[in-house]
Amino acid sequence: MKKKILYGLLVILIIIQFFRIDKTNPAIKIENDFIEINNPPEEIASILKTSCYDCHSNESTYPWYSNIAPVSWWVKDHINEAREELNFSEWGTFTAKRKDHKLEEMVEEVEEGEMPLNEYTWTHSEAKLTAEQKTLLMDWVKEVRETAKNKKDKKILHLNNGEKWGANIETTAGIERMLSIINEEIEDGRISLYAAMGQRLSIEMETIFAECTMEGDAHDQLHLYLIPLVEIVRDMEDVEKEDTAMILQKDILKHLNKYADFFESA
Ligand code: HEC
The missing domain is CATH 1.20.120 (Four Helix Bundle (Hemerythrin (Met), subunit A))
Structure with missing residues (x-):
């Protein structure tokens, strides 16, 4: 009986391998890319690429275990959901309001240690953020928000960098x-x-x-x-x-x- 169940499971496991996930990344328009637009310091760009871009961009690289169902489905689900919430490859298409909101969320998620997802850092230890990296990233994101806000304030009478x-x-x-x-x-x-x-x-x-x-x-x-x-x-x-x-x-x-x-x- 036990043998039969195990055998059955094995068959199922083999069969589901035929249901493969689509690993083709959607096309990238470089002019819409978050890093391209905001031009962060090298260190920040590297953090984003290493710790966020696999899920939150159209530049995902898939780990070896993503070849094996049902883990592959789970990985694909994460990526789909992450892209839906915040796709750095499509940053340029966001409204100013959406950008501001997402930047705010980024600070929050990183501050609370929610991102990058634990499930990801189990297998990508290099993506784990040190306290120092967290601070760097959050400070920079806050700065981007502030700069965007100041641009909006252009609509208020002001001096030209302190000069008339x-x-x-x-x-x-x-x-x-x-x-x-x-x-x-x-x-x-x-x-x-x-x-x-x-x-x-x-x-x-x-x-x-x-x-x-x-x-x-x-x-x-x-x-x-x-x-x-x-x-x-x-x-x-x-x-x-x-x-x-x-x-x-x-x-x-x-x-x-x-x-x-x-x-x-x-
Ligand atoms: C393993 C994939 C994965 C990685 C890596 C990852 N995320 Fe996420 N992220 C998700 C998923 C899935 C969600 C949506 C579900 C949730 O909120 O937990 C999400 C949600 C978010 C949200 C919330 C968006 C909103 O508007 O609610 C932000 C912000 C975010 N991630 C930022 C980041 C940042 C910044 C990094 C890198 C430091 C990162 N994520 C790394 C998968 C990932």
Whole structure:
């Protein structure tokens, strides 16, 4: 009886060997690769390749035991699941939000010692991360996240690495004309003069836009600077109450003075 069962198992084991897993890696587009895009230091790249890429990329190398069913099925399952969750070969196709989330998960998984999977390090001892490697990897991943976040912050007015942005002379001259207009004193009760002031400022702003020859980041920053100004100047044109007008005048003056903190003409 025992013999029969063993014999039966052997037959099954032989038969399942015919159900082989597909080991062909999906095609790789190098421009979408995580390492290619983020260009980490050699040491980090090597950690990722050794400890993560077998499962989380389209560059899997299959161990010898992956030739034997049912272990092969189990290996293939891991790889499929890992690729589905996070495929480093397809990094370039992720949205900014997904990238950020995956980077966050990477830190978490490594910190908690969840990754690389234990089942993997049993047979790939070189993939086991030392405490030092973990710290290196996590610090670098956090840095990548931070850099991406700062790029997003480009949409906030800021200096050019601590220096002012170079503005064309016409822009600076336009701001100066606006400053002299806004500094004019208006007698009490002359509300219509505030609206007229708004119109004159508006004309100067149009000239600034028309004459601007700035390009690239400097141009984007000027735009960020001017947008709120356009809005308060428009409010000034439509102003009906004297106390509102006086507040607007102060706000515009404050915003115009800010120009020199961020821009200068050579
Ligand atoms: C043996 C294959 C294998 C290796 C090697 C491996 N992983 Fe995983 N990884 C998986 C599998 C399977 C999952 C999905 C199931 C789970 O979360 O346990 C996963 C999930 C993850 C997730 C979660 C993704 C999400 O959004 O939930 C992250 C992050 C991750 N791995 C990062 C890594 C990093 C970083 C390494 C290398 C240091 C690594 N993994 C090595 C198999 C692997």
